[in-house]
Amino acid sequence: xxxxxxxxxxxxxxxxxxxxxxxxxxxxxxxxxxxxxxxxxxxxxxxxxxxxxxxxxxxxxxxxxxxxxxxxxxxxxxxxxxxxxxxxxxxxxxxxxxxxxxxxxxxxxxxxxxxxxxxxxxxxxxxxxxxxxxxxxxxxxxxxxxxxxxxxxxxxxxxxxxxxxxxxxxxxxxxxxxxxxxxxxxxxxxxxxxxxxxxxxxxxxxxxxxxxxxxxxxxxxxxxxxxxxxxxxxxxxxxxxxxxxxxxxxxxxxxxxxxxxxxxxxxxxxxxxxxxxxxxxxxxxxxxxxxxxxxxxxxxxxxxxxxxxxxxxxxxxxxxxxxxxxxxxxxxxxxxxxxxxxxxxxxxxxxxxxxxxxxxxxxxxxxxxxxxxxxxxxxxxxxxxxxxxxxxxxxxxxxxxxxxxxxxxxxxxxxxxxxxxxxxxxxxxxxxxxxxxxxxx
Ligand SMILES: [Zn+2]
Numbered sequence: 056x057x058x059x060x061x062x063x064x065x066x067x068x069x070x071x072x073x074x075x076x077x078x079x080x081x082x083x084x085x086x087x088x089x090x091x092x093x094x095x096x097x098x099x100x101x102x103x104x105x106x107x108x109x110x111x112x113x114x115x116x117x118x119x120x121x122x123x124x125x126x127x128x129x130x131x132x133x134x135x136x137x138x139x140x141x142x143x144x145x146x147x148x149x150x151x152x153x154x155x156x157x158x159x160x161x162x163x164x165x166x167x168x169x170x171x172x173x174x175x176x177x178x179x180x181x182x183x184x185x186x187x188x189x190x191x192x193x194x195x196x197x198x199x200x201x202x203x204x205x206x207x208x209x210x211x212x213x214x215x216x217x218x219x220x221x222x223x224x225x226x227x228x229x230x231x232x233x234x235x236x237x238x239x240x241x242x243x244x245x246x247x248x249x250x251x252x253x254x255x256x257x258x259x260x261x262x263x264x265x266x267x268x269x270x271x272x273x274x275x276x277x278x279x280x281x282x283x284x285x286x287x288x289x290x291x292x293x294x295x296x297x298x299x300x301x302x303x304x305x306x307x308x309x310x311x312x313x314x315x316x317x318x319x320x321x322x323x324x325x326x327x328x329x330x331x332x333x334x335x336x337x338x339x340x341x342x343x344x345x346x347x348x349x350x351x352x353x354x355x356x357x358x359x360x361x362x363x364x365x366x367x368x369x370x371x372x373x374x375x376x377x378x379x380x381x382x383x384x385x386x387x388x389x390x391x392x393x394x395x396x397x398x399x400x401x402x403x404x405x406x407x408x409x410x411x412x413x414x415x416x417x418x419x420x421x422x423x424x425x426x427x428x429x430x431x432x433x434x435x436x437x438x439x440x441x442x443x444x445x446x447x448x449x450x451x452x453x454x455x456x457x458x459x460x461x462x463x464x465x466x467x468x469x470x471x472x473x474x475x476x477x478x479x480x481x482x483x484x485x486x487x488x489x490x491x492x493x494x495x496x
Contacts, residue, residue: 056468059092064445067423071445083467103464104165104430105373106412108335109314109364115155118369129344137219147186150190156293157477162458163373165430165466166199168416172207175222180383183237190241197471201416202241207233207248212292216458228260243417244274249354258304298323312415317347324348333360338379340366352384352393363410401449425465429468
């Protein structure tokens with residue numbers, strides 16, 4: 056790992072800075088930033104690396120399933136997902152995750168929050184092997200992993216778990232604590248799958264378990280209000296919509312990351328803004344699944360915090376995720392530059408999602424500043440940015456960039472992607488054999 060990295064431009068917390076050298080400590084954190092003597096050495100424009108704040112990495116193998124007429128709703132897609140989940144071994148998961156994590160790095164993500172609920176072995180027996188497979192894949196790929204073991208207790212508000220959910224479920228929090236005892240340093244916090252899968256009177260206990268296991272500031276995640284049917288069931292069961300149920304059951308604060316929140320009403324969105332919780336939006340998956348569109352522009356204008364996630368991993372691309380987010384808001388409001396700020400739409404969206412995303416797995420990254428990890432995306436001057444001044448660069452990238460740009464990616468100061476290609480490419484043949492097996496069923 057180099058001791059210094061020098062860039063012609065970097066995007067720091069106060070905006071663009073010219074000719075800067077980052078001095079790194081042995082752990083790959085930025086110790087200090089100084090004026091550079093040779094500004095061109097390591098690249099043109101360095102941006103804070105993006106955290107993928109919501110991923111179910113096994114679903115990468117599900118791409119293309121559920122795209123025919125008979126699987127026309129979210130719930131039918133979910134049945135296809137369960138059928139896949141039933142078959143995957145730890146070796147399969149490692150092969151799938153390695154390919155997906157490498158793609159994340161090549162797509163501008165330097166870290167991933169893995170919302171992990173495929174806990175048990177195919178025969179239902181208990182093991183740490185599925186979690187270990189995710190950890191090994193992240194290590195092999197070189198991406199920073201924030202593993203979030205997911206508590207999943209039942210099939211619906213008033214239903215026990217179905218057969219297809221048996222690899223996900225725990226009997227109670229004590230049972231879940233045994234799974235946590237098998238997890239190592241990669242675990243940073245906990246998740247409740249959703250209000251339909253976790254009784255609201257167990258949420259406070261889950262928060263206590265997170266406090267004891269990972270500390271009182273450790274991140275907490277939950278799927279919320281993704282589908283109108285789920286919101287209706289919640290109102291029928293609790294008399295209130297999901298975010299208000301959550302806010303009564305726990306202290307809703309900055310630790311919380313609410314995934315989707317697509318159908319949260321005005322009162323719920325106001326409650327989220329007040330609490331400082333982050334909404335994790337996954338526009339490519341939400342579009343693919345036909346979830347709906349969260350009014351992110353209005354939420355952002357009120358000071359709401361937004362991160363992005365690749366969720367089902369149907370397409371892994373940080374720029375495209377942000378572009379889909381902004382374009383959906385433009386279509387919704389018939390305005391332009393909806394998720395914008397004084398630095399422009401591209402820089403505002405990228406920096407906010409990078410900062411909130413990093414905090415969704417415990418912080419320590421997401422800014423180019425002393426004390427933060429040197430997790431960086433470095434964009435070259437040639438190609439899309441030829442002739443473009445730095446302060447317009449992120450607007451160009453937001454509109455036009457995607458995975459495949461000749462970027463360099465550093466994680467903790469280590470080069471993981473050079474000119475768009477991972478330095479540790481995965482064994483794609485293993486994934487091919489798994490996909491052939493899945494598609495031949
Ligand atoms: Zn999800």
